Amino acid sequence: MGGGEGRLTAGRRARPDLTTPGLLAPPLAWLAIFFLVPIGIVALYSVNVLDLLPEPHAFTWSAWHSFFSNSIYLTLFWKSVKMSLIVSALVVAVAYPLAYYLALSGTPRKYVLLLVLIAPFLTSYLLRVLAWKVILGDQGVVNTFLFWTGIRSAGHPISALLYSRFAVMLVLGYVWLPFVALPIFVSLESLDTRLLEAASDLGASRWQTFRRVTLPLSIPGVIAAFLFVFIPTVGEFITPSLVGGASGYMYGNQIVDLFGTGFPDWETGSVLSLFLLGVVAALTVVFSRFMRVR
Amino acid sequence: MDRDGVFEKRVTRSKALKVAAAASGAALLAGRGAAAEAAQFQLDAESGRLQVLDWAGYGNDGGQPMFAAYVKAHPNNKPQFTYMTNEADALAKLHAGLKPDLFRPYVGWVKYFATSGLVQPWDTSKISNFKHLNPFMIKAGQYGGKQYGIPEDWGFDAVLYRSDKVKPKAKSWGLLYDERYKGKIAWFDDPVENLTIAGLIFGFKDPWNQTDAELKQSQQFLISKKHLVRTIWSSETDLWQLFGSGDVWIALAWPNDWVQMKKKGLPVVYMHPSVGKQKPIAWVGMFMLLNGTPRPNLAHAYVDAWSSAKSGKWLEDNYGYGHSNTLARPSSSDLLRALQLTNPHAVGLPNAYLDRDVPRRAVYAKLWEEVKAA
Numbered sequence: 001m002g003g004g005e006g007r008l009t010a011g012r013r014a015r016p017d018l019t020t021p022g023l024l025a026p027p028l029a030w031l032a033i034f035f036l037v038p039i040g041i042v043a044l045y046s047v048n049v050l051d052l053l054p055e056p057h058a059f060t061w062s063a064w065h066s067f068f069s070n071s072i073y074l075t076l077f078w079k080s081v082k083m084s085l086i087v088s089a090l091v092v093a094v095a096y097p098l099a100y101y102l103a104l105s106g107t108p109r110k111y112v113l114l115l116v117l118i119a120p121f122l123t124s125y126l127l128r129v130l131a132w133k134v135i136l137g138d139q140g141v142v143n144t145f146l147f148w149t150g151i152r153s154a155g156h157p158i159s160a161l162l163y164s165r166f167a168v169m170l171v172l173g174y175v176w177l178p179f180v181a182l183p184i185f186v187s188l189e190s191l192d193t194r195l196l197e198a199a200s201d202l203g204a205s206r207w208q209t210f211r212r213v214t215l216p217l218s219i220p221g222v223i224a225a226f227l228f229v230f231i232p233t234v235g236e237f238i239t240p241s242l243v244g245g246a247s248g249y250m251y252g253n254q255i256v257d258l259f260g261t262g263f264p265d266w267e268t269g270s271v272l273s274l275f276l277l278g279v280v281a282a283l284t285v286v287f288s289r290f291m292r293v294r
Numbered sequence: 295m296d297r298d299g300v301f302e303k304r305v306t307r308s309k310a311l312k313v314a315a316a317a318s319g320a321a322l323l324a325g326r327g328a329a330a331e332a333a334q335f336q337l338d339a340e341s342g343r344l345q346v347l348d349w350a351g352y353g354n355d356g357g358q359p360m361f362a363a364y365v366k367a368h369p370n371n372k373p374q375f376t377y378m379t380n381e382a383d384a385l386a387k388l389h390a391g392l393k394p395d396l397f398r399p400y401v402g403w404v405k406y407f408a409t410s411g412l413v414q415p416w417d418t419s420k421i422s423n424f425k426h427l428n429p430f431m432i433k434a435g436q437y438g439g440k441q442y443g444i445p446e447d448w449g450f451d452a453v454l455y456r457s458d459k460v461k462p463k464a465k466s467w468g469l470l471y472d473e474r475y476k477g478k479i480a481w482f483d484d485p486v487e488n489l490t491i492a493g494l495i496f497g498f499k500d501p502w503n504q505t506d507a508e509l510k511q512s513q514q515f516l517i518s519k520k521h522l523v524r525t526i527w528s529s530e531t532d533l534w535q536l537f538g539s540g541d542v543w544i545a546l547a548w549p550n551d552w553v554q555m556k557k558k559g560l561p562v563v564y565m566h567p568s569v570g571k572q573k574p575i576a577w578v579g580m581f582m583l584l585n586g587t588p589r590p591n592l593a594h595a596y597v598d599a600w601s602s603a604k605s606g607k608w609l610e611d612n613y614g615y616g617h618s619n620t621l622a623r624p625s626s627s628d629l630l631r632a633l634q635l636t637n638p639h640a641v642g643l644p645n646a647y648l649d650r651d652v653p654r655r656a657v658y659a660k661l662w663e664e665v666k667a668a
Contacts, residue, residue: 052389054411076667137539159477162541163525245525246481246666254667260379261528262485262659264386 039277046270053264063267073254073272077279080251083165084234087172088180088226094173095180095225102181103188104214114185118178125175129242132171136162136243163245171239176232180225187221188214223290231284235276251276340589343374344596347384347397350377351613359608364599371592379528382485382659388412388584395587396596401434401443401578402486402502405651408437413582415440420594423601427618430642435580443580444597445618447609448641449633451487452574453565454547454555456537466569467491469544471519480536480545483528483666485659486652487546487575492516494572494647502652509661516665526666530554537562549632550614556628564632566646576641577649578618616640 044050046064051057067073098117102110120128135141143157152158160166191214199209237252244250251272258269344364351357353375358365365372376392378384381399388397399407407413418424418441424432427445435443453469455462459478462469470479470491481488486502492512493501504512524542527533530551536542537555545551552564566574581597583590599605606622609615616633624630634640641648652658 052386054389070664072664072667133535133539138541139539159524159541246520246523249666254663257663257666260383260386261483262382262663263656264382265656265660265663266386268660 039274042270042273045266046274048267052266063271067268067271067275076249076254077251077275080234080236081279083169083172083250084230084236087169087176087233088229090169091173091177091180091229092184092222092226095177096184096222099181099184099188099221100214103185104191104193114182117181121178126238126242128175129171129239132167132174132243133162136167136170138162162243163248165244165248167243167245168236168240168248168250171243172229172233172236175239176229179228183224183228184218184221187218187224191217219290223287227284227287231280234280340371340592342371342589344368344371344396344589344592345376345394346373346596347376347378347387347392347394349398350379352398353377359612360605361596361599363602363605364596367599368592368595371589373596393587394584395589395593396581396583398446398579398581399443400649401431401445401580402649402651404435404443404580404582405437406655407582408440408442412585413442414585414587415442416444416581416583416597417590417594418444420591421598421601423598423603423619426603426621427601428620428638430639431578431618434578434641434648443582444601446579446581446597446600447613447615447617448576448578449548449550449615450566450574450576450641450646451482451546451548453567454537454545454552455563455565456543457561457563459543462565464569465565465567465572467495467567467572468569469565470546471495471515471522472544473522475544476522477524478541478543479523480533480542481523481526482546483526485662486655488516488662488665489513489658490575491546494567497571502650503654509657513661513665516662517668520665520668534558548615549629552632553614553626553629573643574646575649576646578641610635 041050045052048057048060048063101107102113102117107113133140137143138157138159140162142161143152146152146158147154195213195217196209199213204212235252235255236250237256240248240250240253241256244253255269255272255276258265258272346353348357352360353373355375361373376387376394378387378397381403384397384399388394421444424444431445431448432441435441435445453467455469460469460475462472469475470481472479489504489509489512490501492515493504493508496508496511496515498504498508498512525532525536527536527545530548533542533545533547533551534554537545537551537560538558547564549564552562555562581600583593587593601619603619603621606617606619607624609617610622610624610629610633611626614629616635620638623635624633630636634645637645639645
């Protein structure tokens with residue numbers, strides 16, 4: 001390094017570099033104002049320090065205590081987690097071959113096909129969910145087809161197709177499939193293909209190459225994809241309220257109802273919200289350990 | 295605020311100055327004419343758009359004929375609507391800082407809001423159509439001898455079913471819990487109604503104020519029957535779609551739902567439960583005036599427009615609800631029969647239980663939420 005460069009560096013050091021803080025400040029402020037502060041407020045509601053109604057109120061853990069002592073809420077949470085896990089696992093399983101084909105088959109139209117994959121997003125989310133009502137109803141496309149083929153007699157439709165857990169999981173899977181395919185696609189596309197060639201040169205079969213090279217290297221994308229589905233669906237409330245019926249009711253619906261449907265119970269609603277947030281945050285931390293490429 | 299709102303505010307401010315000057319002169323005048331003019335001055339002095347917190351369908355989304363007379367008389371103070379999905383939602387909005395001039399809870403909430411400090415009584419002398427309103431419903435809008443609620447729309451909660459598919463064993467609420475129709479039943483998402491109906495079935499002394507043991511029994515009953523339920527509806531259009539598609543054959547419903555399903559050509563019966571002490575539950579919409587509103591006279595004028603016989607007939611013909619104006623009659627004789635509009639006590643005993651204050655509403659709501667979660 002020459003003397004001139006040294007002086008220049010020293011000059012730079014003397015003047016504090018505000019670029020990084022300047023760039024980080026707006027998003028951090030945004031996060032603080034619209035994420036951390038609201039969570040803090042919700043936390044205060046959960047312990048009755050804040051109360052919607054102008055009644056005497058004081059700090060209490062009673063809502064937390066009744067949440068953990070009332071098996072109904074925890075059972076509902078576990079039901080939602082199971083539904084979400086099933087959806088996430090199945091969708092990842094379906095999306096992986098799709099993303100694999102797009103990323104590694106060498107097809108020149110991969111970006112066109114990717115565009116086709118996300119084409120359903122050009123229509124409204126609500127419209128896409130409502131369309132399933134037409135397909136799955138007692139007089140819907142599926143049941144009408146079954147009547148026509150004689151598999152089911154006209155008076156005996158498969159009612160479990162709609163307003164059921166199955167309907168919620170089917171629609172959630174349909175809605176989230178493109179979201180899952182994208183991170184896996186990105187992960188596979190950035191794969192160093194020389195590694196695949198090396199595996200082949202060393203005598204590995206295509207299956208062995210996939211199992212020992214491709215899959216491990218794409219795991220971060222798979223985990224990211226899994227979380228992409230799991231996190232939003234475990235607290236989902238729109239889809240179950242449209243196609244879930246009484247049996248497809250999820251934890252997210254309960255939160256919405258506690259805040260607004262019956263008699264406003266923001267205390268319990270806040271507890272349920274924070275519990276969901278805590279579990280999702282913990283799972284994200286656990287999963288993120290697997291997202292590191294070894 | 296939108297451009298219209300700004301414009302209207304400017305106009306009314308300039309007008310208010312004229313009104314203030316004229317009011318000084320008016321004070322010197324005597325007689326009824328002067329009083330009427332003074333009232334008009336008061337109205338003119340109130341500025342801005344009237345803020346109404348109301349249910350979907352009652353605003354500029356189809357309910358315009360109900361308040362057309364008001365808009366015609368006060369073109370500079372057109373109503374601006376915020377929508378409420380239920381009373382709990384309204385309560386949350388009011389406490390969160392929304393400041394409407396008036397809003398519409400239903401009869402079971404009159405006492406709650408009257409004692410909450412959020413509302414003030416109406417001056418019924420400023421509502422010219424008040425004298426035509428159903429006296430029974432007027433009384434239901436009173437608390438402590440004051441008129442906190444002005445009754446408008448009303449109807450029943452009863453059981454709607456497909457007569458070609460369903461054969462009830464009795465005229466009973468029990469049809470909503472009939473094992474024979476598993477998967478074809480829809481309940482209504484109301485925190486009080488379902489536990490109350492269970493209480494009616496069990497014959498409890500006061501289904502609206504059940505003891506802890508009774509509430510537990512009602513809740514367990516609902517949880518044990520929930521597997522029969524296809525869905526729990528919360529909007530009428532959802533219910534119509536459920537019936538129309540054949541997904542549901544039995545539901546707790548309102549008179550208008552019966553009218554709409556008949557219009558679709560479906561063979562439906564609107565059954566008023568009458569076994570034992572069972573009866574339908576009647577509800578009445580009550581306009582309430584917010585405390586501290588800057589537009590009390592405009593709010594009275596708005597309610598007056600809603601209370602006219604013309605508005606009442608329109609409501610009955612188009613929405614299928616009853617209207618508290620006793621001069622209003624629907625064109626449909628079916629609806630006339632379903633609502634029993636010729637009976638001034640249609641919403642009371644012995645015909646129906648009028649919905650009422652629930653002292654432990656929060657407990658009911660919590661138990662109902664647990665039913666849904668179970």
